[in-house]
Amino acid sequence: MLDYRRFKEINDLFAAGQPEKARHLLMELQSRCIALRDEMERLKVQIRTLEDVLYLSKNLSRExxxxxxxxxxxxxxxxxxxxxxxxxxxxxxxxxxxxxxxxxxxxxxxLPQPAGAHTGNDRMARIIPFSR
Ligand SMILES: [Zn+2]
Structure with a gap:
């Protein structure tokens, strides 16, 4: 989490004529912002992955x-x-x-059998003896 009070500290340091301390604090904040952006990108990828898993669990079937x-x-x-x-x-x-x-x-x-396809024995002709 970014502490926004730090920006006021930086402003106060500049106003007090301490630019080096202000610049140092500004660099710390910049580093923290970069880390937060990287974490946000990682979390976005994680959310996208979980959405894909959820979508597949709802729409993928095995037949x-x-x-x-x-x-x-x-x-x-x-x-x-x-x-x-x-x-x-x-x-x-x-x-x-x-x-x-x-x-x-x-x-x-x-190749899978098409739906309703007959397999083996049920397609064989049945022999009916002639009646006399
Ligand atoms: Zn394969």
């Missing part, structure tokens, strides 16, 4: 092993689960011919 981010009107993703779980980075997976690949860690994942 079928992949992360998805809900933004206004658009669902973003899928994002690499390895990168988010280890370093907290949201890296969008790139679709290749037969897999999803992470451009950062290189991990490859099988």
């Amino acid at each position: 079928n092993g992949f992360y998805w981010l809900q933004t206004p009107g658009v669902r973003q993703g899928p994002f690499c689960p390895q990168c988010y779980d280890t370093v907290g980075a949201l890296i969008r997976l790139e679709k290749t011919a037969c897999a999803l690949s992470c451009p950062y860690c290189g991990q490859r994942h099988a």
Whole structure:
């Protein structure tokens, strides 16, 4: 916290004909102002980081092993689960011919089944015997 009474002290020192003492006190205040500005910048970054964490906790979900981010009107993703779980980075997976690949860690994942897709046995034809 900056002590504003110090400015009056500086003024009084100048008025009393003690410019060196006033200049010394002024340099102390300048140093304190710089430290306060640095602390304010650090706190702003901390607030921004916490806002990002809060936003992600509300809008990030995990489905079928992949992360998805809900933004206004658009669902973003899928994002690499390895990168988010280890370093907290949201890296969008790139679709290749037969897999999803992470451009950062290189991990490859099988393509997720589209919603409503049939898997394996339920698509097989059922054999109905002819009646006689
Ligand atoms: Zn990755």
